[in-house]
Amino acid sequence: MNAFEWVNATTVDEALGQMGSTSLLKAGGVDVLDRLKEGLDAPKRLVNIRNIKGLDRIEGDTATGLRIGPLVTLAQLDVHPVVRQSFTALADAAGHAATPQIRNMATAGGNLLQRPRCWYFRSRDFHCLKKGGETCFAQKGENQYHAIFRNDVCAIVHPSALGTALVALGGSLELTGPRGKRVVRAEEFFTLPAVAVDRENSLGADEIVTLIVVPPLVSGSRSAYTKLGEKESFDWPIAEVAVVVERSGVNVSRASIVLGAAAPVPYRAVAAEKVLVGKPLDDASARTAAKAALEGATPLSGNGYKTTLFETVIRRTLLEAGGAK
Numbered sequence: 498m499n500a501f502e503w504v505n506a507t508t509v510d511e512a513l514g515q516m517g518s519t520s521l522l523k524a525g526g527v528d529v530l531d532r533l534k535e536g537l538d539a540p541k542r543l544v545n546i547r548n549i550k551g552l553d554r555i556e557g558d559t560a561t562g563l564r565i566g567p568l569v570t571l572a573q574l575d576v577h578p579v580v581r582q583s584f585t586a587l588a589d590a591a592g593h594a595a596t597p598q599i600r601n602m603a604t605a606g607g608n609l610l611q612r613p614r615c616w617y618f619r620s621r622d623f624h625c626l627k628k629g630g631e632t633c634f635a636q637k638g639e640n641q642y643h644a645i646f647r648n649d650v651c652a653i654v655h656p657s658a659l660g661t662a663l664v665a666l667g668g669s670l671e672l673t674g675p676r677g678k679r680v681v682r683a684e685e686f687f688t689l690p691a692v693a694v695d696r697e698n699s700l701g702a703d704e705i706v707t708l709i710v711v712p713p714l715v716s717g718s719r720s721a722y723t724k725l726g727e728k729e730s731f732d733w734p735i736a737e738v739a740v741v742v743e744r745s746g747v748n749v750s751r752a753s754i755v756l757g758a759a760a761p762v763p764y765r766a767v768a769a770e771k772v773l774v775g776k777p778l779d780d781a782s783a784r785t786a787a788k789a790a791l792e793g794a795t796p797l798s799g800n801g802y803k804t805t806l807f808e809t810v811i812r813r814t815l816l817e818a819g820g821a822k
């Protein structure tokens with residue numbers, strides 16, 4: 498780890514003033530510390546934004562939607578009564594990530610902006626495409642945890658559980674920079690390697706995430722989230738699914754089905770969403786939707802098992818959102 502200057506920012510403006518090509522923002526520091534130790538980042542200045550006041554609140558309800566400060570921790574999201582009761586996919590995504598200790602440190606903004614876990618990317622020994630090299634080592638190498646969709650350029654899987662839930666809930670991010678604020682839908686914020694292989698989102702180098710917005714819930718809609726890991730204790734998922742289901746009478750009027758750990762971005766299973774509309778949500782329709790979700794998958798040599806896994810996780814998550822298991 499290199500030596501660096503430590504700056505404590507107490508306002509967004511102060512943090513913006515300290516940013517530059519050799520600075521790195523630190524919120525909870527969970528991913529940042531890993532990256533410093535791995536040699537992925539060697540900033541001259543670490544800008545600590547953890548103490549900025551006002552960015553650590555959860556406000557709103559089902560009628561107004563949620564306004565979540567980026568410094569809210571995963572632990573707070575997990576237990577917040579409104580989030581848990583009505584925006585269940587978000588509470589469960591937060592509550593199943595990592596370990597209790599990490600969830601106490603990790604912030605929502607940092608979770609959304611953590612860098613991918615691909616072991617070639619995280620290793621000093623592999624100068625892969627994402628780090629400016631010429632090869633994606635995962636294509637012909639060890640790829641059992643890699644993407645099964647949109648994996649032709651770089652096969653990372655999107656790492657953020659909150660990202661998966663936020664896309665399903667139709668959420669947005671407010672980004673603040675020297676030219677003011679802009680709001681970007683989460684679905685557009687996360688970008689594919691074909692857009693720029695060295696990054697995973699459209700945050701500008703001089704911007705800070707200052708708010709996470711979740712729209713109001715349509716009456717009678719329900720959401721659910723399931724994470725499947727290789728082991729029961731802490732780990733990133735090998736498959737995760739967030740769904741939101743809206744109904745008109747007994748039939749589904751709109752569904753949002755998003756897969757995490759499946760593609761370089763939270764992957765919207767549009768074909769599966771269409772299958773459900775106009776049908777009651779039962780085991781048969783959930784099964785058909787789950788099959789449709791995997792259409793077009795392009796598994797690599799070591800991760801074909803994920804297609805079967807995802808079918809099961811999608812079906813179970815849909816049934817949970819529908820009120821059954």
Ligand SMILES: Cc1cc2nc3c(=O)[nH]c(=O)nc-3n(C[C@H](O)[C@H](O)[C@H](O)COP(=O)(O)OP(=O)(O)OC[C@H]3O[C@@H](n4cnc5c(N)ncnc54)[C@H](O)[C@@H]3O)c2cc1C
Pocket residue numbers: 521522523524525526527528529530567593594595596599602603604605606607608609610611612656657658659704705706707731732733734
């Ligand atoms: C053992 C282990 C298991 C884990 N399992 C999971 C899991 O199952 N699911 C999951 O989703 N995550 C998992 N994680 C990842 C963990 O949740 C993230 O590392 C953590 O949420 C990052 O949050 P942070 O506040 O510590 O971010 P930091 O490490 O402080 O920052 C992360 C990145 O975000 C940037 N950043 C932070 N806040 C802002 C902001 N407001 N504006 C602009 N940029 C910002 C930083 O510059 C940095 O690039 C796991 C981690 C560990 C160690």
Ligand code: SF4
Pocket residue numbers: 613615616617618625626627628632633634635636650651652653
């Ligand atoms: S999947 Fe992406 S990060 Fe991993 S080796 Fe390939 S290019 Fe690098």
